[in-house]
Amino acid sequence: DEKTFLLGGSGPLTGAAASYGTSVKQGAEIAIQEINDAGGAQVGEDTYKFELAFEDDEATEDKAVQAYNTLMDKGINGFLGCTTSGSCIAVAQLSQQDGILQITPSGSAEGCIEPDNAFRICFSDPEQGVAMADYAVDTLGYKKIAVLYNVADEYSTGIYDAFTAEVEAKGAEIVDAESFNTGDVDFNSQLTSIKGTDAEAIYVPAYYQDITYITKQASELGMELPFLGSDGWDGVLKTVTDPATVEGCIFTSPFCASVDDEKVVNFVKAYQDAYGETPDQFAADAYDGVYAFKAAMEEAGSIESADMIDAMTKISVSGLTGDPITFDASGAAVKDVKFVTVKDGQYTYVE
Amino acid sequence: MAMLQVTDLKVNYGVIQAIKGVSFEVNEGEVIALIGANGAGKTTILHTVTGLIAPKSGKIEFEGKDITKMPAHKIVTLGMAHVPEGRRVFADLSVYENLLMGAFTRKDKDEIAKTLEMVYKRFPRLRERKNQVSGTLSGGEQQMLAMGRALMSHPKILLMDEPSMGLSPLFVNEIFDIIKEVSASGTTVLLVEQNAKKALSIADRAYVLETGKIVLDAAADVLMNDPSIKKAYLGE
Amino acid sequence: MKIDKKIIVNALIALVVYAAVMGLVKGGVLSRQMMSLITPVCVYVMMSVSLSLVVGFLGELSLGHAAFMSIGAYTGCLFLIATKDILPVLVSLLLAVFIGGVAAALLGVVIGIPVLRLKGDYLAIVTLGFGEIIKSVFNSLKITGGAKGLSKIPLVATYKNFTFVFILMLLVILLVSHLVNSRHGRAVCAIRDNYIAAEAVGIPVSRYKILAFVIAAFMAGMAGVIYGANLGILKPANFDYNASIEILVMVVLGGMGSIKGSIIAAVILTLLPELLRGASDYRMLIYAIALISMMLFNNSAFKRNLTEKRNLKQAEKLSKEEV
Amino acid sequence: MSLINAILEQLLNGLRTGSIYALIALGYTMVYGIAKMINFAHGDIIMVGAYTLYVCVSLLHLHPILAVIITILVCALLGVVIEKIAYKPLRQAPPLAVLITAIGVSYLLQNLALLIFKATPIPFASIIKVPSIKIGGVHVSGLTIVTLIVTTISMILLTLFINKTKAGRAMRAVSEDKGAAELMGVNVNQTISITFAVGSALAAVAGVLFIAQYETLLPTLGALPGIKAFVAAVLGGIGSIPGAMLGGLILGIIESLAKAYISTQLSDAIVFSVLVIVLLVKPSGLLGKMKIEKV
Amino acid sequence: MGVLLEVKNLGISFGGLRAVDGLNMTINEGALVGLIGPNGAGKTTAFNMLTGVYRPTDGTILLDGKSLVGKKPAEICQEGVARTFQNIRLFTQMSVLDNVKVALHNSIRYNLATSFLHLPSYFSKEKEMDEEALKILKIFELDTYADTNASNLPYGKQRKLEIARALATNPKLLLLDEPAAGMNPNETKELMETIELIRKEFKVTILLIEHDMKLVSGICEYLYVLNFGTELAHGTPAEVLNDPKVVKAYLGE
């Protein structure tokens, strides 16, 4: 018997953050296409095909709540969202009351998975910040680090807080903490200030749009400090005009569009065929999110959210952003933090 | 053919009809007065003739040309100038610049300079204040400027809306002398005035307007002696 | 007589609206999307009615109304969080709303100072500036959670508490419409129409300008608390100038100086983007076109003539008297 | 690095952003001064300019100079069309109505760009290649110098045009009293069209320089510089052309110094505080004329 | 009868322009005085200084012995000076009735709480205001226009409304700036009667600027003549209007 699993999703499709939501939507569509082509999910006796209902939430909380409720009106069976943390937190309160399984691909703030029904694919902000701090101090041996972060963005500040705390706990020093605002395109002042310090590296937890400006302007200023980054960096190569500006940077990332892994290669190809662009981490997270739903329903043998939620901690997903990905009781994805660097204009994993 | 011929003109403000079918004519060289109480529609007629307001129906011809639907800025180039009610000088422009605006449609620099000299001679106060920002002129000074500005275009016909308002008695006389002079130099004049006595004293003919309709027209000296006119408009 | 009839009609409208919404909610007829829009609609009605006091009646352009909202929202919601387990819900909410209003009103006084010296676009920029300053401050404050936002606000102002929210909204509408029909409101309107003449007939212009800003701020502050207690999370980014502009759009679209218009425009503009969800990718494009078309229609000759015909009777009466 | 050098570098950083703000503010102020409306869509015309240039250079492979000319023409035309469709019908309406329509136009342009070019940022390498020069130990970006020169020339030309030419005088007359201007023989509609054409052409130039500077295309790229330029125009005294330039440069410099020496977290707050203080001292902006109302 | 207004050596400069210089005036309670002079002589400017719109560069203004210099327009109004404007300044988006009610702001009061809540006193006070306003409008035959938008009135009626509004502030001294401008002789005549009437009925002192000599000689008891900012002459109309200096500078033959 063939049935439909209606998967809801939300993220910004318009406004300044539109690219994130669009990536999530498209990544999910690729996964769904793949699953459906392969015959769907096998749940007990039934076969389920996926269908996606995706709403624009403009990355604001009130719109997200309305988007979520619109989706509930449509009778979604599970919720892949939201794309951004604030929206995710706002919606999680409601989804908890509804008892529906919510998996956010990219909502990285701690509060996103607080309710029992909520899970996430991406790293949490503190997790990433700590991981990079450990790597920078222990492995790379930096003692003096400068930070440049987005003061108006929860993702950036979340990582920044954890990173700073961990670096200092390890006895290294944050020599300069500069910040910027969403939408800023000029970072020369901050970079000039950092240039005037004795920092050995710059950590920039931010999204690739900002990184594009920052790395270009740093190179124009003649700065040669190594850049460290967060998983938001992924995608930066498709927006820089000169890959040399990001050469040698290292960032935490679970996903890397150009690694040789077969799954990744297939995904990137399918994505490029469908949308004419290289997928970023948002797309990969969403892709894995859809597979997490598939795994959960197959494990539970039911598409009832309560059953799927119980099954979440038992499943293991072989995804793009982790292989395997499992989930702990808190709702967080358990997967290795990997470090990616840009070498000869290509992403590669750091050995 | 009259120089300016208005036939069965009707003008609405929204749904309210302000002009209810007015016809009149102005012949070349004449001074015509248009008199009537507050709100009779005098200003409305002048605005319609110069194209600032579109009429609902009717026809306006100037020198045989139908100008009913012509935009105001084109009508000006035909040789019509309008001294609007309330002066409407360009407050942020200097007196000199205001005068130059008057000559906007003219090209010949020498001719413009000559006219400017003529205007300055008629209104010495304007020469004194030529660099003052017009907005700070006194009411009367602004009236002079508005008039000077209209003369700068060297018009064939000059439409004036209450040119004596706010002017000192001495200057009222002067303004009327100037109108006479302008008329003598060959410019046709259509004059709207509250000071009906003065207006009639220099006009050839006059039309009397009441709530959007012309109720009387006759030679100026006839009207001047008409008892009902005396009572209603001359304050006697 | 004339006034009494108006009051009765308005009270009836309010009652019918309340009963209808309540009925729909209780009857379970309303979709969840619509139910989740109930509180936002009320919030935006409060915002636009309060802003209309400044823009429509005082005639000053304010691009920072969302800042007042944010001050109210943060203080009120902090209070809500703090008293969540101590006070009964209604008491806590009532106090929070009041505290939010007062906090915003205090900021209103601060903004009042430039208001006295500046006019028009200069004032607009200063209000915009204040909004951005407030946003920056919230971004860097620890107690409000900085950019991560203030979360875990008790959800005590959702459609389930519609009665409370509705009464508060009515109160705002009532107070503002009462005010503009009083000697104080007339003074405010007189300043808008001609401040030199207003001064000349003895209106203390400065005092009334500040008064209008403070009252509007107070009400925006109250609305902010409801906003927060409906969403559960507050982020500074949601109160930037775009948010202020959205409210301004409502006031202007509603017709300046018309409270009824502000209410209707607030309802329409809050619902419209949601109703357009069916248009998916074209949603915001259609929204933009709708906005432009509505503005053009509102000021078209056609619409003017419609309104004028309504006034025609009066005009006819007058012209008869004149003859 | 010596302190002097550091300050100098930060000043240059300020000039870099400031000169862009100034260029955008010129168009803002010019349209405001004549049409008496805040054209909130001005920033989005910059965006359109940037995308047009991209289409011409990267997709159609036109010669850069030709591409720039086409960009300017497209934007000028767009400005005129927007005015005709969205603003002209509102001549009799209260000024705020036009402001709201402009906001609508801004939404419209952004969302059109989003539909056509999608949300993902598009990299677009600068078509202006000028080497940076070194003055006394500090690098000065070539592009900054180009922008400053273009802005200064635009400012001078615009000032001369508006104050010294007949067309400019007509514009000022139209801005004060459309009816009276019409009575002088000025074609008001045409004059306003010219205003929007010139203003939008300036926006196009700003778009070209902006994209050369920042190299990333986004549907929302015009929004923030648009607002900043508006602030700059008001700071300098809205309606005043030299004021717009001054305001832009000062805004850029304050921003840069505030970020460098006070606090990046609160830099926006600082910038706006300075603005508020300046306006409190000088209520009509730095170079704005106090409008005298004759009583 | 006591002195109501005493102006001594009043002067003001705009940049280099000395608009008013050394103006002296003494106006008795209940008087009806005219201020005349050529265009640009400084008459309106003098009014502006009397009402606090401009601050004089030098000189004193005493109303009932109290100095007005440095006070704000609203304060001066509350001291009892009201005015009309040469270029009409009505509250254009308000009804004729509300225009007058604004002017009653300080004489019929209730507090903010009453406004917000429409307490009983709101209704009684508003009624009182309506009555008072209509009473004043009736004098100017504007009561039938009470609900009309002020900007839709014809020019002449707008001027009258300005006077009505000024009167509503209950002034001791009423300043009228060219009240008859834009009126025809008949309308001017009516206006003269109205001015006489309000002067009696409201026991108000009037100082007016006017270029219509019929009005000036018809109702003014005393005249001051300004020329180039300085006083040219003062006296009874008969004296002043026959003064050769005045004839030459102002009246013409």
Ligand SMILES: Nc1ncnc2c1ncn2[C@@H]1O[C@H](COP(=O)(O)OP(=O)(O)OP(=O)(O)O)[C@@H](O)[C@H]1O
């Ligand atoms: N813009 C307008 N909208 C509506 N009605 C108007 C408008 N302008 C004038 N009116 C009305 O049209 C009628 C004629 O007005 P108009 O200004 O032409 O009179 P007028 O004869 O010039 O009077 P005045 O001597 O006072 O200048 C009046 O009843 C006036 O109220």
Ligand SMILES: Nc1ncnc2c1ncn2[C@@H]1O[C@H](COP(=O)(O)OP(=O)(O)OP(=O)(O)O)[C@@H](O)[C@H]1O
């Ligand atoms: N704010 C100002 N700035 C500069 N000059 C001014 C200002 N106000 C008035 N003036 C000048 O002062 C002089 C007196 O002006 P005022 O308006 O008092 O004249 P008036 O006597 O009322 O004349 P009228 O009878 O024409 O109205 C005029 O020359 C005028 O240009």
Ligand SMILES: [Mg+2]
């Ligand atoms: Mg008239």
Ligand SMILES: [Mg+2]
């Ligand atoms: Mg005067």
